Amino acid sequence: MSKKAIAHLSNDKLFKKVIESTPPPKRQPKRDVYESLIGSIVSQQLSVKAAATIHGRFLALFPNDYPDPKQLLKMEVEQLRAVGLSRQKASYILNVAKFFKEEKLLEQDWKKHSDEEIIAKLTQIKGVGKWTVQMILMFSLNRSDVFPIDDLGIRNAIIRLYEIKEEYSKDRKGQKALYARLSEIAEPWSPYRTLACRYLWKWLST
Secondary structure (H helix, E strand, C coil): CCHHHHHHHCCCHHHHHHHHHCCCCCCCCCCCHHHHHHHHHHHCCCCHHHHHHHHHHHHCCCHHHCCCHHHHCCCCHHHHHCCCCCHHHHHHHHHHHHHHHHCCCCCCCHHHCCHHHHHHHHCCCCCCCHHHHHHHHHHCCCCCCCCCCCCHHHHHHHHHHCCCCCCCCCCHHHHHHHHHHHHHHHHHHCCCHHHHHHHHHHHHHC
8 A cells, every 4th residue: 555545535525534544454465356256146146154164164175275276167056056056156157158268368467457347348258247356356356446336335434424414306307416425536546546545445334
């Protein structure tokens, strides 16, 4: 975490209070995109403990605990369900393996691609949405300027911090207006919106 990033975010007086009252987030080591994507699918809508247990059982199916796409694609959905995965998640994981194998992405140099290009590429996989890829960008590839506006925690944190009291209807028009307001608030944080969001998650939880 650079002093430059902290100084930039501190230009926002309200956000400066978050920085001063919240322990700094720890920098994450870069991780393999393929493994991270599978791990993300396993973990969705589960407690941390349950996700860790099921993920561990899943990895134990493979030599060296690595879900090689070729080996994974030889498995039946029922075999994956036996370790605790739902039928839907098992299907999505197989989709990831098939896509990475066919597109030859295991050795992909992601540095050559923009955030938007990676989102467009990986959301072609059935079961992988924009939010999931944004988490990969933030926590696996350490991209610095990701703003996952679809994350409920981020939205709630900004609404609370900036005391957004406007009434936004729950229809599509109202959501669009709210998203525009939140994006407007977050825009000055660029090019450090990833760090800003990590602070907001931590601030909200404390």
